[in-house]
Amino acid sequence: MLLDTTFLINLLRGKDPQVLKRAKELDEHLESKGVASITIMELWRGAMQSLYQETEKRKVNELLSSLFQYPFQELEAKKSGEIEAELIKNGTMIDLEDIMIAGVAKVHHEPILTRNKKHFSKVHGLHVETY
Numbered sequence: 001m002l003l004d005t006t007f008l009i010n011l012l013r014g015k016d017p018q019v020l021k022r023a024k025e026l027d028e029h030l031e032s033k034g035v036a037s038i039t040i041m042e043l044w045r046g047a048m049q050s051l052y053q054e055t056e057k058r059k060v061n062e063l064l065s066s067l068f069q070y071p072f073q074e075l076e077a078k079k080s081g082e083i084e085a086e087l088i089k090n091g092t093m094i095d096l097e098d099i100m101i102a103g104v105a106k107v108h109h110e111p112i113l114t115r116n117k118k119h120f121s122k123v124h125g126l127h128v129e130t131y
Contacts, residue, residue, distance in 0.1 A: 001026060002034050002105045003067065004114035005042045005097075007131065012043075012059055022113070022131040034068040036076075036104040038097050070104045079103040083123055094119040102126050 003011075010019040026033055043064075047056035070076075080103030087093050098116070102123040105112050111127035112120055120128045 002110040005039045006115040036101045037072045038100045092122045
């Protein structure tokens with residue numbers, strides 16, 4: 001399972017009962033939990049913009065240490081380019097970061113867990129789960 005930025009931000013905040021319940025279910029079912037390197041960039045950017053930068057960086061690092069990390073390399077970049085070209089052709093563009101995360105998910109045959117189903121559902125053949 002590839003965890004999207006929205007899920008991880010809500011998990012870090014620790015206030016959303018749906019997120020906490022879904023995280024517990026993932027743990028109980030021993031599902032693999034991964035994160036795309038693009039998501040790491042998004043989380044780190046948020047931590048760096050925080051008034052509590054050191055605390056937020058520590059929380060992000062602790063979270064990342066418990067997740068498998070998927071890199072964004074040549075195969076993922078090519079798949080993301082294919083996805084972006086299809087979205088442009090169909091007039092259904094989404095954020096570049098989401099395209100890149102979808103590319104990682106498709107290359108590694110992983111479903112995405114996100115609250116942003118509206119964006120990710122535009123990517124043909126991508127399995128999207130929500131909470």
